[in-house]
Amino acid sequence: xxxxxxxxxxxxxxxxxxxxxxxxxxxxxxxxxxxxxxxxxxxxxxxxxxxxxxxxxxxxxxxxxxxxxxxxxxxxxxxxxxxxxxxxxxxxxxxxxxxxxxxxxxxxxxxxxxxxxxxxxxxxxxxxxxxxxxxxxxxxxxxxxxxxxxxxxxxxxxxxxxxxxxxxxxxxxxxxxxxxxxxxxxxxxxxxxxxxxxxxxxxxxxxxxxxxxxxxxxxxxxxxxxxxxxxxxxxxxxxxxxxxxxxxxxxxxxxxxxxxxxxxxxxxxxxxxxxxxxxxxxxxxxxxxxxxxxxxxx
Amino acid sequence: xxxxxxxxxxxxxxxxxxxxxxxxxxxxxxxxxxxxxxxxxxxxxxxxxxxxxxxxxxxxxxxxxxxxxxxxxxxxxxxxxxxxxxxxxxxxxxxxxxxxxxxxxxxxxxxxxxxxxxxxxxxxxxxxxxxxxxxxxxxxxxxxxxxxxxxxxxxxxxxxxxxxxxxxxxxxxxxxxxxxxxxxxxxxxxxxxxxxxxxxxxxxxxxxxxxxxxxxxxxxxxxxxxxxxxxxxxxxxxxxxxxxxxxxxxxxxxxxxxxxxxxxxxxxxxxxxxxxxxxxxxxxxxxxxxxxxxxxxx
Numbered sequence: 001x002x003x004x005x006x007x008x009x010x011x012x013x014x015x016x017x018x019x020x021x022x023x024x025x026x027x028x029x030x031x032x033x034x035x036x037x038x039x040x041x042x043x044x045x046x047x048x049x050x051x052x053x054x055x056x057x058x059x060x061x062x063x064x065x066x067x068x069x070x071x072x073x074x075x076x077x078x079x080x081x082x083x084x085x086x087x088x089x090x091x092x093x094x095x096x097x098x099x100x101x102x103x104x105x106x107x108x109x110x111x112x113x114x115x116x117x118x119x120x121x122x123x124x125x126x127x128x129x130x131x132x133x134x135x136x137x138x139x140x141x142x143x144x145x146x147x148x149x150x151x152x153x154x155x156x157x158x159x160x161x162x163x164x165x166x167x168x169x170x171x172x173x174x175x176x177x178x179x180x181x182x183x184x185x186x187x188x189x190x191x192x193x194x195x196x197x198x199x200x201x202x203x204x205x206x207x208x209x210x211x212x213x214x215x216x217x218x219x220x221x222x223x224x225x226x227x228x229x230x231x232x233x234x235x236x237x238x239x240x241x242x243x244x245x246x247x248x249x250x251x252x253x254x255x256x257x258x259x260x261x262x263x264x265x266x267x268x269x270x271x272x273x274x275x276x277x278x279x280x281x282x283x284x285x286x287x288x289x290x291x292x293x294x295x296x297x298x
Numbered sequence: 299x300x301x302x303x304x305x306x307x308x309x310x311x312x313x314x315x316x317x318x319x320x321x322x323x324x325x326x327x328x329x330x331x332x333x334x335x336x337x338x339x340x341x342x343x344x345x346x347x348x349x350x351x352x353x354x355x356x357x358x359x360x361x362x363x364x365x366x367x368x369x370x371x372x373x374x375x376x377x378x379x380x381x382x383x384x385x386x387x388x389x390x391x392x393x394x395x396x397x398x399x400x401x402x403x404x405x406x407x408x409x410x411x412x413x414x415x416x417x418x419x420x421x422x423x424x425x426x427x428x429x430x431x432x433x434x435x436x437x438x439x440x441x442x443x444x445x446x447x448x449x450x451x452x453x454x455x456x457x458x459x460x461x462x463x464x465x466x467x468x469x470x471x472x473x474x475x476x477x478x479x480x481x482x483x484x485x486x487x488x489x490x491x492x493x494x495x496x497x498x499x500x501x502x503x504x505x506x507x508x509x510x511x512x513x514x515x516x517x518x519x520x521x522x523x524x525x526x527x528x529x530x531x532x533x534x535x536x537x538x539x540x541x542x543x544x545x546x547x548x549x550x551x552x553x554x555x556x557x558x559x560x561x562x563x564x565x566x567x568x569x570x571x572x573x574x575x576x577x578x579x580x581x582x583x584x585x586x587x588x589x590x591x592x593x594x595x596x
Contacts, residue, residue: 130514130516150514150516152514179514189509189511189514190514192505192506192511193506193511193512193514193515193516193519194514194515194516194518194519196502196505197502197518197519197522197523198518199555199558200498200502200522200551200555201522201577202558202573202574202577202578203551203554203555203558203577204494204495204498204551205577205580205581206554206573206576206577206580207490207494207547207550207551207554208490208491208580209576209580211487213487213490213491214491214580214584215584216428216448216450216477216487216488216491216492217491217492217584218428218448218491218492220492220495220496220524220525221491221492221495222585222588223521223522223524223525224495224498224499224521224522224523224524224525225495225522225581226518226521226522227518227521227522228574228577228578228581229578229581229582229585230578231578232571232574232575232577232578233571235574236567236570236571236574239562239570240562240565240567240570243562243563243565246562247559247562247563249505250555250558250559250562251559252505253498253501253502253505253555254552254555254556254559256501256504256505257497257498257501257548257551257552258552260497260500260501260548261545261548261549261552264537264538264541264544264545264548265541265545267538267541269534269538272534272537272538273530273531273534275500275504276500276526276530276533276534277530278504278507279499279500279501279503279504279526279530280500280526280527280528280529280530282503282504282506282507282512283503283523283526283527284527286512286513286515287520287527290520
């Protein structure tokens with residue numbers, strides 16, 4: 001894969017939104033041997049100063065058109081709610097042949113938006129690097145954030161295969177492993193293993209607050225609900241840009257819980273034991289595969 | 299509290315079931331200065347040999363009546379499914395005035411069973427030390443397992459207050475903090491902050507296995523579902539002995555998820571943002587209280 005991406009064929013990369021992810025891309029590019037210019041684009045002068053101080057980028061600007069001009073690669077790292085304005089703002093300033101990608105957690109709307117707003121001469125391929133944490137801000141950026149992480153790549157229906165290979169090469173150069181999916185596959189699968197668990201965690205916390213039940217919660221509860229401490233604004237965007245798939249996933253969970261409830265109501269010990277055993281075995285197998293393949297750190 | 303419990307007024311303590319929790323009680327008693335005899339009662343000779351090798355107990359027997367004879371304190375640490383047989387087996391052998399407690403995760407059925415099967419001369423007080431992990435077996439036992447952990451104490455309606463104070467003193471001597479609840483309060487609250495999250499985690503794993511969605515799951519999913527790797531047999535017991543409260547908790551979760559689903563369906567960004575913000579703030583406040591009070595380790 002990697003041969004399609006030549007880091008030294010680039011001399012200018014533009015990172016729009018220099019927080020944890022954007023900053024880590026800047027640091028990772030430098031660590032991978034990129035010798036060109038990393039341009040940071042942001043809204044607040046204070047954030048841009050911090051990004052320069054962290055050496056995550058080499059130049060900064062608050063003007064998106066100026067920021068993307070002459071770049072061969074543009075990576076959108078802002079909240080998804082700002083994509084429309086940014087894509088409109090950069091469309092006329094991009095050089096023909098420029099690669100554009102992003103790091104948002106949903107892909108159908110992003111790929112559709114880029115297809116609608118960017119000129120046909122630009123090569124857009126959606127990305128979703130599964131790295132990061134609840135921490136936000138360039139001060140937490142790390143050159144090795146993508147090391148061994150899984151980066152999902154979601155091209156649109158008309159994206160040339162060579163552009164997909166190039167973007168995969170980019171993520172692989174900074175340490176990630178890549179997997180290509182359609183935007184629809186991506187959003188359906190992520191609804192189930194990421195967006196649904198987030199909704200469940202938020203629901204469990206909100207229920208536990210009533211009559212102060214949470215005061216009796218222990219370390220198991222802390223783990224189960226950890227993701228509920230993520231950014232409410234970011235997660236509102238994720239849910240809203242993946243509404244249909246999340247609704248379907250919530251329906252599946254309600255259905256699964258209703259089945260468990262019925263088995264418990266008729267005290268069906270065998271069915272409950274089988275259900276819990278299936279779950280334990282599936283999780284244990286998955287965890288041991290993760291450790292073994294080292295796709296992701298434990 | 300502690301003044302009601304004099305560790306050196308005891309010369310014989312019987313631990314029924316010497317696994318992670320039972321073994322840790324044995325080690326913690328010795329570490330707290332207990333100089334009498336710790337008797338381990340178990341079913342398998344191999345487990346009892348391991349318990350002796352770990353120095354978690356001083357004597358072992360497979361005969362429950364012999365094991366509890368002359369003990370001033372008996373602690374039941376087996377799966378709850380064996381309690382009925384054990385209580386029947388020990389009833390005639392207990393000295394008048396002996397304290398009996400347990401470590402099971404549900405309390406209504408246990409307290410009722412003990413009230414029915416033990417003679418009135420014996421002082422039974424239910425306990426639930428909120429310590430342990432997915433690990434099982436005496437080889438993981440630790441003298442400091444209960445250090446700073448919360449031990450819930452659930453007396454029956456006729457338990458004398460002095461017996462409750464004595465059992466609280468016992469947990470406090472081995473490092474725990476105690477809180478007294480009725481068995482009903484205990485089971486209702488635990489259904490919400492422990493049993494319900496477990497059911498949700500198992501449901502999320504079982505859903506994620508279909509079409510291999512789990513292969514895209516990341517570290518957030520691993521945390522959210524960690525508890526689903528717990529013992530299926532133990533959790534079947536917990537659910538079955540707390541059926542009504544768990545069913546009510548599952549209904550609440552289904553209701554909460556249905557509300558979220560409705561808001562998402564009508565794309566109500568404000569309501570979703572508020573719900574996620576409430577959840578994040580409640581969890582962050584709870585986590586900071588846990589750290590500050592040091593009730594439980596982070």
